[in-house]
Every structure is written in structure tokens, then in C-alpha cells.
Amino acid sequence: MIKSVDRALQIITIVSSRKDGFGVTELAEQLELNKSSIFRLLSTLAAHNFIEQDLETKKYRLGYKYLELSSKLLDSIDIRSEAKPFLKELESITKEVIHLVVYDQGEVIYIEKLEGSETLRTHSQVGKRAPMHCTSVGKVILAHLPENEVLSILERKGLPKHTENTIVTKEDLFAELVKIKEQGYGTEIEENEPGITCIAAPIFNNRGEIAAAVSVSGPTIRMSSTIMNEMKDKIIEVTQSISRRLGYLG
Structure with a gap:
């Protein structure tokens, strides 16, 4: 373990107890x-708002950063609980794997996965991260983020090639994002994993911001263009229902 990180986390645990x-x-x-080591650790934690000092007592206590982080976590958990009945409905209709993801630091995180009743091997699992440029859920979220934020993500993450079908240029990706925003859903045909095709739609929160995305994933052999065309209306209906549950009025 990294000693300085371990000590900083110990400080947070101790401070939170009183x-x-x-x-x-x-x-x-x-x-x-020694006190100088403790003071340096406290100063670093305070700079990031994880710890704050009471000006009267000079004692250190938890900072408000934890409220911010817990609020974000609770938002995700709320989305998960509100979405679950609709995801189950989608699973029962499609028989395929259903994913619910949220956006975090230039990637998507799977917060729910329903396995469906058909056989499918995928790398996805709850808690795992995935790239945005080559997943249907990721592209759907990118399509509803501000352009400067999308450019920042691409600058940090790049457009690594995962399969022969992965989009690897900014021009092609932005053209795809415009199309997704216009039609209300996105697709991905073997862009992230060979043999896997997905269709996804966005979920919005009460402020009209992109909050999450839902996808249906299956083997390309089953997810034909005809099947995808039949699925798009249902997945949009499901994500609109979840958005309304989150207070979205659009």
C-alpha cells in the first residue's frame, strides 16, 4: 500500500468518528x-474539501465534500431503484441482456444488469467501467453532453480501436452523435466487442440533464436491423418512463 494514502484514509476514518x-x-x-506529518496530510485533505478546520477550536472534522459525493451516489441509487421495474419489463419483452449505466469521469459505469433469458457472453458487470466512444450507452450520453465536455473526454481518453468497427475519428463520432440526438436512440454493432450488438436510449433528470442510459445487448446474429427497428420504440418508451419518474418534464 501507499503509506501516505493509507494514513490520509485513517485520518478521515478517525475524524468521522467524533x-x-x-x-x-x-x-x-x-x-x-509527528505533528508536521499529520499537518501536511490534513492540509492536503483540506485543500480538496475532505477535511475542514474549526476556526475556534482549531480541531479538524469532515468537510462538505462528502455531502457532494454522497449526493451523487444517492442520485445513482435512486435511478437504479426507479428504473428496475421498467428494466425488468424490457428484459421480459426482448429476452436479451439489459444494462443501466451512468456517466463518470469520461467513462460509463454499469449500475444494473439483467441477464435476459437468451445465452450471451459479455464483459459487462455491475461496477465495471466501459469506454464511451464505442458503446451504445456511451455514445447516447455523449450525444447529450456539452460539446466542450465531449472534446475534453476525447482529449483525455482518445478513440482507441477495440474492433474493426470502432469509430476512431472525431469527425465520424460527432456525425454519429448528431444522428443519435436527432433520432432519440443509439446503436453499436460490434464496436466494443466482436459478435455483440446493442441499442440504447437516454434517461434525463428533473433538470433536463442526461442522467443515465439503458441498453439492450445481444449477439449480432439475433440483433438484426429488423429486430433493432422493432426494439427502438420500446427502449425509448422505457427510458422516457424512467425519466418521468426522475421528474423530467420534457
Whole structure:
């Protein structure tokens, strides 16, 4: 383990155990470190708002960053619980794998997966991250993000080639995003995994912002253009229902 990170996390755990916080001397004694080391760790944590100092008592307590993070986590959990009945309905109709994802730091994270009743091997699992440019859910989310944010993601993550069908130029990707936004859904035919085809649609929150995306995934041999065309209306209906549950009025 990285000692400095371990010590910083220990400080957070200790400080969270008492409402009025801890002083530098108390923390130094508990962690068996000198005060200067404790102070440097506290200063770093405070700079990121994970720790704050009471100006009167000089003691350190948890910062408001945790409220921000917990709020984001609760938003995701709420989406998951509100979406579950609709995802089950979609699973029963399509018989294929259903995914619910959220956006985080230039990637998507699977927060729910229903296995369907048909055989399918995929790399996806709850908690796992996936790229945005070559997944239907990722492209759907990109299509509803501000352009400057999309460019920032592409600058950091690039457009790595996963299969022969992966989009690898900004021009082609932006053309695809415009199409997705116009039609209300996105597709991905073996762009991320060979033999796997997906269709996805967006979920919006009460502020009209993109909150998540839902996809149906199956083997390309089963997910023909005819089947995908039949699925698009249903998946849009499902994501609109979930969006309304989140307070979206659009």
C-alpha cells in the first residue's frame, strides 16, 4: 500500500468518528506520527474539501465534500431503484441482456444488469467501467453532453480501436452523435466487442440533464436491423418512463 494514502484514509476514518473533530496532537498520538506529518496530510485533505478546520477550536472534522459525493451516489441509487421495474419489463419483452449505466469521469459505469433469458457472453458487470466512444450507452450520453465536455473526454481518453468497427475519428463520432440526438436512440454493432450488438436510449433528470442510459445487448446474429427497428420504440418508451419518474418534464 501507499503509506501516505493509507494514513490520509485513517485520518478521515478517525475524524468521522467524533462530531467536534480532532486536534493535530490527538491525531499524531493515535497514528503514532509527528505533528508536521499529520499537518501536511490534513492540509492536503483540506485543500480538496475532505477535511475542514474549526476556526475556534482549531480541531479538524469532515468537510462538505462528502455531502457532494454522497449526493451523487444517492442520485445513482435512486435511478437504479426507479428504473428496475421498467428494466425488468424490457428484459421480459426482448429476452436479451439489459444494462443501466451512468456517466463518470469520461467513462460509463454499469449500475444494473439483467441477464435476459437468451445465452450471451459479455464483459459487462455491475461496477465495471466501459469506454464511451464505442458503446451504445456511451455514445447516447455523449450525444447529450456539452460539446466542450465531449472534446475534453476525447482529449483525455482518445478513440482507441477495440474492433474493426470502432469509430476512431472525431469527425465520424460527432456525425454519429448528431444522428443519435436527432433520432432519440443509439446503436453499436460490434464496436466494443466482436459478435455483440446493442441499442440504447437516454434517461434525463428533473433538470433536463442526461442522467443515465439503458441498453439492450445481444449477439449480432439475433440483433438484426429488423429486430433493432422493432426494439427502438420500446427502449425509448422505457427510458422516457424512467425519466418521468426522475421528474423530467420534457
